[in-house]
Amino acid sequence: MILITSIIAFLGVALLFYVLFAGADFGGGILELFLGKNLRKEQRALVTRAMAPVWEANHVWLVLAIVILFMGFPSIYTTMSVSLHLPLMAVLVGIVFRGCAFTFRHYDTYGKEFFSLYSRAFALSSVWTSFFLGVLGGAMIFGRIDPRTLGFAESYVAPWLNLFCLAMGLFTVCLFAFLAAVFLTGEADTRELRAVFRRKAALANGALIVTGALVFAFAEWGGHPLTKEFFASPLSLTCFVTASILWFPFWRSLRREGRGPTLSVRVIGVAIVALVLFGWYAVQFPVAVRFADGTGLNFYTEAAPGPTLNALLVALIAGTLLIFPALGYLFKVFKWETLEQKR
Amino acid sequence: MDNLFAARSQMALSLGFHIIFASIGMAMPFFMAASHWIFLKHKDPDYRRLTQAWSKGVAIFFAVGAVSGTALSFELGLLFPGFMKHAGPIIGMPFSWEGTAFFLEAIALGLFLYGWDRLKPWVHWGSGLVVGISGVASAFFVICANAWMNSPAGFDWNGGNPINIDPWAAMFNDAAFLQGLHMTVAAFQAVGFAVAGLHSWLGLRTRHAFHLKAVKIAFTFAAVASLVQPIVGDFAAKSVARRQPIKLAAMESLFETTKSAPLLIGGIPDLETGRNRFAIELPGMLSFLAFGKFDAEVKGLNDFPREHWPPVAVVHYAFQLMVALGSLMALLSVAGLFFLWKRPEQFTRGWFPKALVGAIPLGFIAIEAGWTVTEVGRQPWIIYNVLKTADAVTPRPGVVYTLALYAFLYLFLTAVVTFLMWRQTLSLHRELREGET
Numbered sequence: 001m002i003l004i005t006s007i008i009a010f011l012g013v014a015l016l017f018y019v020l021f022a023g024a025d026f027g028g029g030i031l032e033l034f035l036g037k038n039l040r041k042e043q044r045a046l047v048t049r050a051m052a053p054v055w056e057a058n059h060v061w062l063v064l065a066i067v068i069l070f071m072g073f074p075s076i077y078t079t080m081s082v083s084l085h086l087p088l089m090a091v092l093v094g095i096v097f098r099g100c101a102f103t104f105r106h107y108d109t110y111g112k113e114f115f116s117l118y119s120r121a122f123a124l125s126s127v128w129t130s131f132f133l134g135v136l137g138g139a140m141i142f143g144r145i146d147p148r149t150l151g152f153a154e155s156y157v158a159p160w161l162n163l164f165c166l167a168m169g170l171f172t173v174c175l176f177a178f179l180a181a182v183f184l185t186g187e188a189d190t191r192e193l194r195a196v197f198r199r200k201a202a203l204a205n206g207a208l209i210v211t212g213a214l215v216f217a218f219a220e221w222g223g224h225p226l227t228k229e230f231f232a233s234p235l236s237l238t239c240f241v242t243a244s245i246l247w248f249p250f251w252r253s254l255r256r257e258g259r260g261p262t263l264s265v266r267v268i269g270v271a272i273v274a275l276v277l278f279g280w281y282a283v284q285f286p287v288a289v290r291f292a293d294g295t296g297l298n299f300y301t302e303a304a305p306g307p308t309l310n311a312l313l314v315a316l317i318a319g320t321l322l323i324f325p326a327l328g329y330l331f332k333v334f335k336w337e338t339l340e341q342k343r
Numbered sequence: 344m345d346n347l348f349a350a351r352s353q354m355a356l357s358l359g360f361h362i363i364f365a366s367i368g369m370a371m372p373f374f375m376a377a378s379h380w381i382f383l384k385h386k387d388p389d390y391r392r393l394t395q396a397w398s399k400g401v402a403i404f405f406a407v408g409a410v411s412g413t414a415l416s417f418e419l420g421l422l423f424p425g426f427m428k429h430a431g432p433i434i435g436m437p438f439s440w441e442g443t444a445f446f447l448e449a450i451a452l453g454l455f456l457y458g459w460d461r462l463k464p465w466v467h468w469g470s471g472l473v474v475g476i477s478g479v480a481s482a483f484f485v486i487c488a489n490a491w492m493n494s495p496a497g498f499d500w501n502g503g504n505p506i507n508i509d510p511w512a513a514m515f516n517d518a519a520f521l522q523g524l525h526m527t528v529a530a531f532q533a534v535g536f537a538v539a540g541l542h543s544w545l546g547l548r549t550r551h552a553f554h555l556k557a558v559k560i561a562f563t564f565a566a567v568a569s570l571v572q573p574i575v576g577d578f579a580a581k582s583v584a585r586r587q588p589i590k591l592a593a594m595e596s597l598f599e600t601t602k603s604a605p606l607l608i609g610g611i612p613d614l615e616t617g618r619n620r621f622a623i624e625l626p627g628m629l630s631f632l633a634f635g636k637f638d639a640e641v642k643g644l645n646d647f648p649r650e651h652w653p654p655v656a657v658v659h660y661a662f663q664l665m666v667a668l669g670s671l672m673a674l675l676s677v678a679g680l681f682f683l684w685k686r687p688e689q690f691t692r693g694w695f696p697k698a699l700v701g702a703i704p705l706g707f708i709a710i711e712a713g714w715t716v717t718e719v720g721r722q723p724w725i726i727y728n729v730l731k732t733a734d735a736v737t738p739r740p741g742v743v744y745t746l747a748l749y750a751f752l753y754l755f756l757t758a759v760v761t762f763l764m765w766r767q768t769l770s771l772h773r774e775l776r777e778g779e780t
């Protein structure tokens with residue numbers, strides 16, 4: 001029991017980091033679609049500079065989550081890779097596109113004729129990937145998966161093609177854009193650029209609330225009492241209330257210029273995103289994937305046998321001991337030292 | 344096309360694609376580190392340029408390789424849920440270690456690519472080396488999983504369900520070490536020849552000394568690997584003889600159990616008569632190669648039930664192709680090492696640079712052939728003597744469509760990578776021209 005719980009904790013943390021770090025990367029690309037009229041070049045340069053050294057490492061959290069499912073919860077993994085294969089593929093294709101476009105916008109020094117193509121591909125694939133990540137999350141909670149069907153459309157399409165999942169996709173796009181804007185207010189090195197990103201953070205925040213309402217509306221409309229579930233669980237209710245209270249200091253800091261408010265925008269913004277995610281965990285837990293017939297795959301009953309989980313935990317702990325110092329060093333070299341230089 | 348066949352084809356297609364990226368991810372960082380080392384020692388700016396050019400290649404292949412690998416792990420679940428259900432808990436562990444190795448690789452690559460002016464030179468060099476070490480570690484871990492399919496260990500099979508699972512014993516199974524070593528050497532060999540050939544070709548066209556430097560580094564790796572490989576391959580064959588006698592019989596297309604069995608060169612196996620037509624026979628050699636004694640008994644196919652035979656001809660031809668290419672590359676390596684030592688001018692004129700250009704695909708063809716031997720030779724089993732491929736395949740319809748989807752995806756990725764590498768070469772050449780004037 002403790003063993004399973006600690007492995008689930010690793011899974012939760014891996015997913016949290018993926019959403020926070022990779023989500024901010026995706027958001028950077030999404031924001032490029034909304035550059036506006038002012039400081040277009042500076043905005044792009046900022047996104048590039050902030051992402052370049054860390055984006056590959058940021059994406060590895062996803063691989064970690066996959067590995068945990070693969071080894072620790074094989075039936076959950078198998079169900080997802082069958083029923084949600086198309087959105088999973090869409091995510092992967094999006095990640096490749098983004099990676100290639102981003103790397104090459106940076107590296108293709110032979111002439112500028114492809115620059116706008118790369119930028120376009122980067123921005124669009126960021127939207128696309130975030131969207132399908134949201135669709136995946138939606139499909140896990142919504143319960144349209146039929147594990148026993150042998151039909152083609154029922155197997156591969158029906159689990160995720162519905163208004164609720166699409167709304168989840170939009171919501172995720174806004175969430176990531178919000179996260180990126182919040183991070184970038186801190187990375188920006190001029191007053192004007194900071195102002196641009198503060199405005200974007202405010203707009204994304206508005207969009208987040210609208211699409212969030214949409215998610216709940218479509219859930220009810222599709223016959224899924226998400227609102228009731230959300231408010232019935234004390235944990236998700238707490239997340240919701242805390243996040244709502246946090247909006248107030250967030251908006252106050254957002255309107256002010258200076259080191260202190262900028263820092264609190266970042267901290268509170270990240271906290272809000274984390275709370276949204278925790279709220280989702282709380283509604284889901286301990287069921288990983290819900291089925292159309294009302295049952296689902298429970299983490300505790302689907303876990304692999306004990307020796308396997310032991311070995312997985314050893315691998316996770318050893319891996320963490322190896323990875324965290326290395327990751328810390330990477331961020332130290334490229335994030336702190338840059339900030340130091342700016343001061 | 345029936346589901347089973349489509350699923351197997353999709354697996355073969357995806358793995359055949361992934362292995363190319365994986366090999367590059369293993370070997371290329373070491374070439375890069377070697378060139379970087381020379382630069383740090385001698386300060387010749389060409390080597391800095393070379394290091395940077397190669398490191399960008401590594402970054403591109405890394406990104407696409409990682410994604411094709413992640414796609415593979417989903418495909419395993421999609422196509423062979425029966426395999427995943429049983430195998431996940433037993434051999435998931437090497438995959439989780441692979442995850443760790445991959446993470447380190449990504450971090451080190453970030454440090455290397457963007458660390459030119461930020462890190463101390465030797466720390467920077469070290470980060471490049473870590474990229475390569477993690478790449479090789481990654482490969483070793485997945486191969487442990489594949490070796491387990493050939494040599495299952497670490498569980499008891501209780502009427503269709505694994506019990507008494509021991510993930511460590513499963514990971515360190517009999518076949519793991521040799522398969523991993525053979526593959527690692529193969530990666531250096533294939534990538535070394537491909538890179539040496541490409542730079543040799545660019546050198547012939549541009550006559551720039553820069554490319555010669557690249558050829559020498561890549562060729563040295565390739566040559567050493569090519570000379571080691573036949574020895575490792577021989578060990579691999581001995582291990583197959585012990586673990587999977589039926590696979591060895593198919594590789595050698597040996598029908599009757601024979602003492603002092605001959606080694607065949609060429610030959611068309613005829614399943615009906617149980618003979619090989621048009622083969623050259625080297626008496627006693629197979630017994631020697633498989634067991635170290637000229638009069639050892641080698642088991643033939645007829646000792647096994649017919650429904651357990653793998654597709655004999657495919658395995659036999661693939662094996663012959665691999666060995667033939669391996670021998671060819673070994674010969675080329677001997678010649679090249681001699682030139683490197685006594686006649687360096689032969690690297691820029693005469694037949695040798697052209698031969699290198701011709702050798703670009705050889706290593707990769709040998710790798711694909713080798714994997715065909717391993718994987719097709721295991722059929723009809725997905726886990727040798729435990730679970731049949733047909734019993735593990737998905738019961739759902741429509742695998743043909745996903746097969747088409749993946750074929751399209753890989754075609755497209757190939758086009759993207761080719762385009763990006765072409766742009767790289769263009770800008771490298773412009774840089775070289777500017778360096779001259």
Ligand code: HDD
Nearest residue numbers: 522526529573576577579580666669706709710713714717
């Ligand atoms: C550059 C590539 C290359 C070259 C030149 C060779 N091989 Fe190889 N071979 C591979 C690349 C490879 C591989 C792709 O890496 C395989 C597939 C699975 C594996 O572990 O290695 C393989 C498999 C493989 C197997 C099957 C192992 C198994 O099923 O467990 C045997 C018996 C050999 N090889 C033997 C040889 C011999 C005697 C060679 C003599 C020159 C040789 N190989 C050259």
Ligand code: HEM
Nearest residue numbers: 365368404405408409412413415416441442445481482485
């Ligand atoms: C024997 C064949 C294989 C070898 C040698 C191999 C090796 C590698 C290497 C070196 C990488 C790092 C990518 C890079 O540096 O470019 C990689 C990535 C990856 N491979 Fe493979 N691989 C093999 C087969 C597989 C299979 C069968 C799977 C899945 C079932 C797989 C899953 C992955 C995944 C998920 C990644 C990306 C993330 C990670 O490394 O964990 N690979 N592989």
Ligand code: HEM
Nearest residue numbers: 351354355358359362485488489714718719722724725732
């Ligand atoms: C990257 C190098 C590899 C190549 C080129 C390769 C090639 C192939 C081929 C040709 C097949 C089809 C065989 C047939 O059905 O006749 C196959 C099947 C398969 N391979 Fe591999 N393989 C590689 C590595 C691996 C690894 C590392 C794993 C395991 C983790 C793996 C797992 C499988 C599975 C599960 C199947 C399907 C079941 C079967 O046909 O036995 N392969 N592969």
